[in-house]
Amino acid sequence: MYQYQFNQQFPSGLADLCHREYQTGDYENAERHCMQLWRQDTTNTGVLLLLSSIHFQCRNFDKSATFSNLAIKQNPLLAEAYSNLGNVYKERHQLKEALDNYRTAVRLKPDFIDGYINLAAALVTAGEMEQAVQAYVSALQYNPDLYCVRSDLGNLLKALNRLDEAKFPDLCLSARNNNDLAFVIPFLLSNSDVNCVLYFGQRSMI
Structure with a gap:
């Protein structure tokens, strides 16, 4: 809050x-x-x-x-x-x-x-699902620990039949906790998620 x-x-x-x-x-x-x-x-x-x-x-x-x-x-x-x-x-x-x-x-x-x-x-609510995905991703870029956001994003991706990408929210948390960039970045690149690739790249330099 x-x-x-x-x-x-x-x-x-x-x-x-x-x-x-x-x-x-x-x-x-x-x-x-x-x-x-x-x-x-x-x-x-x-x-x-x-x-x-x-x-x-x-x-x-x-x-x-x-x-x-x-x-x-x-x-x-x-x-x-x-x-x-x-x-x-x-x-x-x-x-x-x-x-x-x-x-x-x-x-x-x-x-x-x-x-x-x-x-x-x-x-x-407005039916703008792709934009909603990006908004959730933006929130997770600043805090991957947000369980409700990861859950909502995962459910939204499943509803869009993007089942592979639905793994992304939990991968964000796992990669951040374990600093396992080699594991998550190829997945993000395969899904063209440039914003998140940049995010984890920045985290690796902190």
């Missing part, structure tokens, strides 16, 4: 309380305490993002979109705000708008794993 950054002027106890309440699903108290922080500084993007997420979880989509847009107004380069807004559009079945916001999010923050996951899920 995105770690919301609050201004240091806020009481650390109250900010921490907001996080704990949100993470434990106590959205009513999280919203109440977060509003206290927002009244102290209506421009703080961390507060705005958390309020957006709280209202999304409560399915108050209008309020969620409002706080996402307020965050974007304060910082037009804030990838997480576009991703939150994309979530609202996806729930409203406005897939074009959702995809536009998710793509903006990962363009602004190329290592935004949650953004790629959201983008991939929306692309699957």
